[in-house]
Amino acid sequence: MESTPRANRLAIAFFGRRNVSKSSLINALTGQEVSLISDVPGSTADPVSKSMELLPIGPITVIDTAGLDDEGELGAQKVRRAKTILNQADLAVLVCDASNPDKSWEAEWLKTMPSRGGRVLVVENKADLAAGSAAQGDWLPVSVPRVRVSAASGEGLELFKDALVALAAQSPAEPSLIAGLFPRNSLFMLVTPQDPQAPKGRLILPQVQVIRDILDHGGLVSMADFADLESQIKSLARRPDLVIVDAQVFGRVAKIIPEDWPITAFSIIMARAKGDLHPLAEGARHIDRLKPGAKVLIAEACTHHAMKNDIARERIPKLLTEKVGGPLNFEVLAGNDFADDLSSCDLIVCCGGCMITRGHFMARMKKAMEARVPMTNFGLTLAHLNGYLDRAMAVFKNDGSA
Ligand SMILES: Nc1nc2c(ncn2[C@@H]2O[C@H](COP(=O)(O)OP(=O)(O)OP(=O)(O)O)[C@@H](O)[C@H]2O)c(=O)[nH]1
Ligand SMILES: [Mg+2]
Secondary structure: OOOOOHHHOEEEEEEEOOOOOHHHHHHHHHOOOOOOOOOOOOOOOOOEEEEEEEOOOEEEEEEEOOOOOOOHHHHHHHHHHHHHHHHHOOEEEEEEEOOOOOOHHHHHHHHHHHHHOOOEEEEEEOHHHHOOOOOOOOOOOOOOOEEEOOOOOOOOHHHHHHHHHHHHHOOOOOOOOOHHHOOOOOEEEEEOOOOOOOOOOOOOHHHHHHHHHHHHOOOEEEEEOOOOHHHHHHOOOOOOOEEEEOHHHHHHHHHHOOOOOOEEEHHHHHHHHHOOHHHHHHHHHHHHHOOOOOEEEEEEOOOOOOOOOOHHHHHHHHHHHHHHOOOOEEEEEEOOOOOOOOOOOOEEEEOOOOOOOHHHHHHHHHHHHHOOOOEEEHHHHHHHHOOOHHHHHHHHOOOOOO
């Protein structure tokens, strides 16, 4: 279970005012000392994540956050981080104190929830302190599920888990990576060069995910290395419904296969899985309109040691500069989030987002859209600069969900 990539887990953020017992509730849910607990308001500063299995949902990540009513300069920083997590989460648990009858802060906060999908569960904790007093529900819209628990005594914890599971079950089903767009029994030909750069003895995650998606949708997989492709395609009993290739061999495979065979790249499929494909492709096409001196924000979602020929710091900037025909003004950002002000950017080029959830990637897209800055990703940028974006996108032409 621990091996499930974090990007594929349901992310559940716990939020609320200071000292309402967010951390205590997470510790009670996980049965572990995930977060520090104290009666001093403001104990949790940075968000704290813990992976766990919540049956029957499966692997989830719970995220503890600082109180959203924190004050002062440091408090404002804590609140900013907590809000970032809240915007990226799949589900939100609003924790409040059952013994405090004043729920005006919570009522105000709930009003903002519909704009982010409204997937929220209210937990009134410290029920042991409110024993005898009936739960006052008039501040709460009836559509929002609510449970009353006591992390201290354990009362109501099972109901809390059941409510979480019920809310998670309402989550829209994961969209199919690709095969759901095709009828059952469709044939997919995968071309994946197992060259020295490929990991020894195994396939990489996007390849495994696409194979699994094809099997889940009743499709057939035929898979080839690039080396003998020309002779291998002759032995196919029928024309594939789609050829899916590693980006680096797109051009060469496209030359070998007949022109009317639909073809796309793993990177395009993964871009569709993470975000809205068509606006991202538009973002890549926007490169044609960039002029020397334009500001390009290159954003990686995770921090890692930059290697020689690093895609974010060297390859993409070099290719973009060549394409535009003059120097560009690059800013490279690695880590959790964009700067607050994107208005000075002409283009945002994100990484594929393999380490972050779709919700997180979509939050980035929303921010770019609000700032009216075109956004794309590495895979689509390379597809456009290498001249195969339109052909690789053709299969998604009528795919409104992308
Ligand atoms: N009586 C009672 N006290 C509780 C319960 N759960 C937590 N507390 C107490 O409430 C206080 C705050 O708990 P925390 O879990 O640190 O609260 P928090 O919301 O994470 O607080 P911040 O991180 O400071 O925002 C602590 O003194 C806990 O012992 C409960 O079910 N009953
Ligand atoms: Mg805390």
